[in-house]
């Protein structure tokens with residue numbers, strides 16, 4: 001078979017096609033080998049800017065756009081579009097080789113020229129320009145060529161640059177956006193190709209450039225490989241990792257290490273590959289863990305896709321962190337009786353009443369979780385000096401004595417009733433593991449690290465001996481959706497000097513990502529290691545529609561409009577399993593399911609269905625964590641539901657906790673919105689949530 005390169009955009013287009021058209025694409029390219037011998041029917045494009053672009057007929061309406069280099073037998077599949085759009089797209093495109101990065105770049109010179117005039121006019125009155133601080137030599141090192149250089153010099157705002165992503169040469173855009181975000185040239189090089197390079201490449205050799213561009217092009221060697229890629233168009237992470245991801249996967253660390261990065265940057269992908277890599281080196285057993293069961297299910301599914309040998313699969317265990325503690329506990333003591341939430345509140349209420357202390361049930365419960373358990377406080381003296389970082393309300397010595405009495409009574413009551421909470425099970429399991437010389441795992445890999453509680457961290461620390469590659473952590477503090485704050489050092493994990501960051505989002509379109517990021521910009525978020533996390537430099541490689549924001553007069557109207565929107569997506573060929581609906585409350589999500597079903601749309605709660613079930617899934621924003629959908633609707637984004645008053649500590653009662661609560665809710669909305677691959681629809685009734693911002697920022 002002639003070799004085929006598949007451009008990532010082609011796979012996105014393919015995934016959006018109706019099944020019957022996809023089948024037709026499969027047929028066309030399965031026959032590629034025969035067809036190339038018999039003379040492929042690739043149509044030339046009249047008036048094309050670059051004669052190497054051709055189209056191939058899929059059916060009466062659809063066309064594939066293919067790049068045919070003059071030499072060699074490598075064809076590059078670029079786009080699938082309707083007939084007219086395919087010709088329009090191909091007419092304007094130009095393929096070139098970046099002399100500095102060696103990558104192929106497909107771009108629209110005409111658009112660069114057309115936009116230049118407008119930019120020059122705007123720049124003439126601007127006090128400063130975006131790249132004033134960088135000399136031409138810096139930009140030239142990234143192969144920024146004359147036309148793009150003039151374009152870059154006229155930019156006054158990063159928004160103009162983002163808007164030009166669609167038509168600028170790709171690696172030149174990557175370099176410019178990285179530099180505009182304040183990254184050093186070395187950091188930008190790392191991002192683009194894994195290391196700084198002074199090499200100059202042959203700009204005539206398109207085939208070599210295609211082979212050198214694995215971040216954008218998947219090469220296949222035969223029809224079987226091609227069909228495998230078409231079967232899982234979003235799972236190309238199985239075969240290709242960006243150099244910045246690959247480096248983390250393959251690294252040999254002297255101790256614990258971690259990867260951070262914004263939503264959709266491939267942290268989970270890296271965690272899965274890392275488990276696979278360590279297992280292939282033969283050193284098991286390996287634990288892959290996280291904090292919710294929906295997430296551990298999807299980690300297990302990812303590993304099934306990745307791990308080809310039984311030996312590798314057998315040495316990796318995927319387990320929810322609470323299941324791990326439960327198992328260790330039960331092996332020693334038998335099954336624990338677990339205290340229900342309702343009973344816990346009742347105990348706190350009785351204690352507060354009995355001691356006549358002026359503290360709410362919520363305050364006492366949080367103080368127990370976030371101070372006593374988090375810092376292993378076991379006596380009044382310890383409590384008096386315990387750090388209460390993150391706990392806003394200041395307590396004097398007398399108040400502390402009162403609170404300690406309540407906390408102590410609560411723990412005594414648990415003992416008296418012989419009941420346990422998930423946290424106390426974890427504490428006991430940690431004690432059991434610490435007493436044991438042989439640890440159950442050789443490596444531990446943690447995903448969604450930002451939401452683990454300190455007691456869970458201590459359990460994980462105790463389940464693996466300290467040593468090279470002992471613990472690997474993936475997480476993003478900007479996606480923290482519970483109140484757990486931890487300093488890794490305080491729980492015995494040191495990642496200093498072994499932390500990497502991913503910046504390219506593979507999931508969400510640039511439009512949705514930019515809108516989401518604007519929502520959380522300015523929040524002060526810790527990085528779990530004594531510093532602050534930043535959202536600088538995050539970007540997406542793909543473009544799409546901006547988010548759609550809509551307000552209604554009543555919940556009923558809002559839900560009716562949701563049914564219309566979902567029907568529209570289905571009509572456009574989106575499979576029901578690729579549509580997700582997020583609400584702040586489970587009740588509203590259930591109402592959405594009911595309304596959709598009444599409209600004849602198959603829908604289920606996210607807790608009860610998976611993608612394969614082929615139904616629209618609705619659930620709470622918390623449940624959306626770690627998942628992704630082609631289309632996402634976030635509903636009930638109302639003033640009083642997002643954030644809900646019940647989840648926010650009043651500022652007058654405790655200012656710091658108020659700030660943290662607001663941040664958590666804002667991040668929750670950010671998490672829900674960034675689950676969308678292509679379409680995001682956000683609606684509300686009455687006044688909109690204060691977190692929503694208009695699309696122009």
Ligand SMILES: Nc1ncnc2c1ncn2[C@@H]1O[C@H](COP(=O)(O)OP(=O)(O)OP(=O)(O)O)[C@@H](O)[C@H]1O
Pocket residue numbers: 234235236237240241242245261262263264265266267268269270476479505506507625626627628674
């Ligand atoms: N190298 C890659 N090539 C292709 N697709 C990739 C690559 N890396 C990640 N992806 C895709 O990007 C999407 C997001 O990846 P992943 O879930 O690992 O990101 P994440 O950083 O863990 O996201 P989040 O923090 O939002 O949960 C997935 O669809 C994944 O398949």
